[in-house]
Amino acid sequence: MDGPESGVVPAVESTADDITAMRIRGAAAIADAAATALATQAERSTADSPAAFEQELRAAAATLYETRPTAVSLPNALRYVLRGMDGDTVAALRSSTIARAERFKRDLAQAQDRLGEIGSHRLQDGDTVMTHCHSTDALACVEAALEAGKDLEAIVKETRPRKQGHITARQLREWDVPVTLIADNAARRYLDRTDHVLVGADSIAADGSVINKIGTSGVAVNARERGVPVMVAAQTIKLHPDTMTGHTVEIEMRSESELLSDEERAAIIDDATGEVAEAGATEDSNQTQVTDSGLTVENPAFDVTPPRYVDAIVTERGQFPPESIVTLMRELFGEPTDDPWDG
């Protein structure tokens, strides 16, 4: 149930819209925003009974959960906050939920700092890192290395279609790191000048597979061929507990409009058939769009890098060979996970 009758406050709906539209993006930022939204729901709830309050919080969590499917930091954040909702009165439930959300946000920031420190030890003075997309966990490793007095250079992949490489480049230039921005297709050529491929993750599966921005697996395979180590910076909130019981991670398919404008579509169809394009794209759908023009555009946002192409997964709990990450997952998520917003 959504809308006013569910008691979900407009601020939660607006955070959900921002996540869907990627105005809020990046797995850690999404988790942080989701925790903030649940705290806001708790604060502004007008529920008149503990049961109604809990129901509203679950509805808010469901609204946030439905936004994007791949980054597990989102459901992990929602579960964590809802599990801290405790008390026999609305006031007690409200304050426990807000306190839990604040603790989550604090822990998230601390985990990233700690991860950065650990990851920075892999980077030597004078190294060049190649980045893909924009990952705050990956950049935390660079920042800690710079703070330790190391000089680094960066080769930044543009990361089509949304060009999040520009965000990475801007951050690195703020830190005074020399940046070479390259088209994604140029990555293999530039691996000769690269000491580490450094990426983040949206989800890590129990077998050590890394689910990250589309294009990660290609650069990882090429890096292995060139003998360049691949380092994945991922807080433990990126570990996907359901994969311990065989579930796979859903790869988000985003809108055609990120790849192709209406004019470009028309030009392709015109060129191919000599006919005027049939504008078949639906505007609000995030699904792959098939039109009767015969042109299908597919826009997966993520891909899966098998563990054999990854040298280390760096977390705030230490660095792990991907094959052993399941041990940490069992320790952290030993109990079966449920979705408290379901039912």
Ligand SMILES: O=P(O)(O)OC[C@H]1O[C@H](OP(=O)(O)O)[C@H](O)[C@@H]1O
């Ligand atoms: O949590 P941090 O390290 O910031 O980001 C992790 C990952 O989230 C991003 O996804 P998107 O841009 O939201 O699709 C990228 O794939 C990035 O590597």
